[in-house]
Amino acid sequence: MxxxxxxxxxxxxxxxxxTALCRRDDVDVxxxxxxxxxxxxxxxxxxADVIYHLAGVNRPETEEEFETGNVGxxxxxxxxxERRGAKALVVLSSSIQAERGNPYGRSKKAAEDALFAxxxxxxxxxxxxxxxxxxxxxxxxxxxxxxxxFCHNLxxxxxxxxxxxxxELELVYIDDVVVAFLRCLEVGGVxxxxxxxxxxxxxxITLGDLADRIRxxxxxxxxxxxxxxxxxxxxxxxATYLSFLDxxxxxxxxxxxxxxxxxxxxxxxxxxxxxxxxxxxxxGISRGNHYHDTKIEKFCLVQGRGVVRFRQxxxxxxxxYPLDDAEIKIVDIIPGYTHSIENVGEGEMIVLFWADEIFxxxxxxxxxxxxxx
Numbered sequence: 001m002x003x004x005x006x007x008x009x010x011x012x013x014x015x016x017x018x019t020a021l022c023r024r025d026d027v028d029v030x031x032x033x034x035x036x037x038x039x040x041x042x043x044x045x046x047x048a049d050v051i052y053h054l055a056g057v058n059r060p061e062t063e064e065e066f067e068t069g070n071v072g073x074x075x076x077x078x079x080x081x082e083r084r085g086a087k088a089l090v091v092l093s094s095s096i097q098a099e100r101g102n103p104y105g106r107s108k109k110a111a112e113d114a115l116f117a118x119x120x121x122x123x124x125x126x127x128x129x130x131x132x133x134x135x136x137x138x139x140x141x142x143x144x145x146x147x148x149x150f151c152h153n154l155x156x157x158x159x160x161x162x163x164x165x166x167x168e169l170e171l172v173y174i175d176d177v178v179v180a181f182l183r184c185l186e187v188g189g190v191x192x193x194x195x196x197x198x199x200x201x202x203x204x205i206t207l208g209d210l211a212d213r214i215r216x217x218x219x220x221x222x223x224x225x226x227x228x229x230x231x232x233x234x235x236x237x238x239a240t241y242l243s244f245l246d247x248x249x250x251x252x253x254x255x256x257x258x259x260x261x262x263x264x265x266x267x268x269x270x271x272x273x274x275x276x277x278x279x280x281x282x283x284g285i286s287r288g289n290h291y292h293d294t295k296i297e298k299f300c301l302v303q304g305r306g307v308v309r310f311r312q313x314x315x316x317x318x319x320x321y322p323l324d325d326a327e328i329k330i331v332d333i334i335p336g337y338t339h340s341i342e343n344v345g346e347g348e349m350i351v352l353f354w355a356d357e358i359f360x361x362x363x364x365x366x367x368x369x370x371x372x373x
Contacts, residue, residue: 002185005048005088007032007041007077008055012139013093013177017052020178027185038076045077046084052181053077054093056108070107071114078118089125090115091184096132096170119195127190127197129180136174136236137243147171147237150211151244154218165208172199173236203233210237217241221252225358226270261285262348274356281306281343281351288340288371295365296356297333301325305345309371310337318371338369 004021008014009031021029030044032055045051056070074092081088094112097105112128119126135147142149146169153160180199183189205213216227217238229235254265262280269275281287291313299308301323308331310319321331322344333339343349357365 001026001028002049003028003030003047004050004052004185005030005032005044006052006054007073008053008093009033010035011054012136012144013134013174014052014054015138016136016174017054017178017181020182041076042080042083045080045088046086048086048088050089050091050185051077052091052093056093056111070104071110074111075114078114081118081124082122087122087124089127089184089190090118091127091181092129094128094130096130098130116195125190125192126195127184128195129177129197129199131177131199132170132172132202134172134174134177136240139174139240141244145171146207147210147214147240148244150214151237151241154214155241155244155249156246160211162207162211165206165211167207169205169207169210171203171205171233172201173240175236176201201232205233213237214241224266224269224275226268228270228272230272261287269358271358274354275358277353277355279351279353281341281349283343283346283348286340286342289338290366290368291338292333292335292365292367294335296335298354299323299331299333299341300328300352300354301341302328302350302352304343304347304349306341306349306351307344308339308341310334310339311371312337313369316373338371340371 004027006014006018006021006029009018010033014031014033018029018031021027030048032041032044034055053074055073077090080086081090092112092115095105095108098109098112099105115126115128118124133145133147135145139145139148141152150160152158177199180197184197213227213234214237216225218241220226227234227238229238254267257264260282262282262285264277264279267276267278279287303325305325306323308321308323310321311317313336321329323329323331323341341351
């Protein structure tokens with residue numbers, strides 16, 4: 001079993017990494033945060049097989065804190081390793097800002113240089129990740145990333161400020177960072193001849209596009225339109241946005257359409273997979289009696305007893321498919337067949353419907369035609 005030390009364990013990346021490490025049964029996890037006594041760091045470093053050095057400062061009150069928080073603590077880890085003669089793998093969370101001349105970037109570059117010098121002196125294994133903007137659950141608005149700020153504000157109906165919508169960002173998602181970090185624990189996960197590593201995938205996006213995407217996610221509860229989740233960035237943004245909802249926002253009401261047959265509501269819609277809706281129907285009532293030229297549907301009765309009836313529009317033969325919640329079935333609705341579903345039970349019937357396209361009132365592809373003439 002490997003002994004793992006995570007510095008900065010209470011931070012955004014640290015919290016996600018520690019959570020993933022604690023799911024494993026092949027590691028013993030130890031943490032160090034700014035609340036811990038600095039005197040304990042020596043023993044923790046000496047006992048570790050792998051050190052994830054994530055601790056650092058990125059928004060201090062004074063520039064001097066960059067030096068102490070980013071360079072000083074890194075040097076402290078290095079000094080402890082050398083005092084103990086330890087050969088732990090050190091995985092450093094650095095930043096692409098190290099390529100730039102701002103105070104934060106200079107401090108991250110100095111931390112990298114100190115670790116490189118240690119590697120050259122001792123041969124101790126190191127893995128340096130220069131991370132772009134990291135986003136995901138448990139990030140802090142107005143601190144970790146603009147994604148967190150946008151998600152936090154838009155989820156609460158607050159304004160967001162964009163100075164230049166054409167400003168381009170490079171982003172990586174927290175779970176992808178964790179996967180890359182955990183890969184360092186695998187046999188062959190770290191090449192002794194290699195010191196720099198990257199996280200994939202990474203995404204480039206402008207501030208304006210980022211804001212527009214998160215606004216669409218906020219509007220989903222009204223439009224019901226799910227974005228294209230085959231887009232890796234959009235799927236990750238959606239998970240991040242949801243993590244910023246207040247706890248009293250998790251549930252929300254539907255727009256219920258009621259009439260003498262029962263009720264119906266739309267659940268979700270997508271330009272890519274159509275829409276899903278649900279109905280409740282009273283005993284003895286039928287729905288449908290129409291056909292489609294091209295539209296495809298599926299019916300799934302989940303409560304009660306019903307019968308789906310079909311008739312090819314140029315035939316008199318009626319086909320019947322009885323349905324019962326004792327044996328859940330899915331019925332494909334075939335184009336060119338007029339169809340209906342009737343509640344033949346004594347209680348209410350609930351049916352889940354899927355259509356391959358969002359209903360368009362100007363082009364409904366739905367034509368009234370009774371099944372039973």
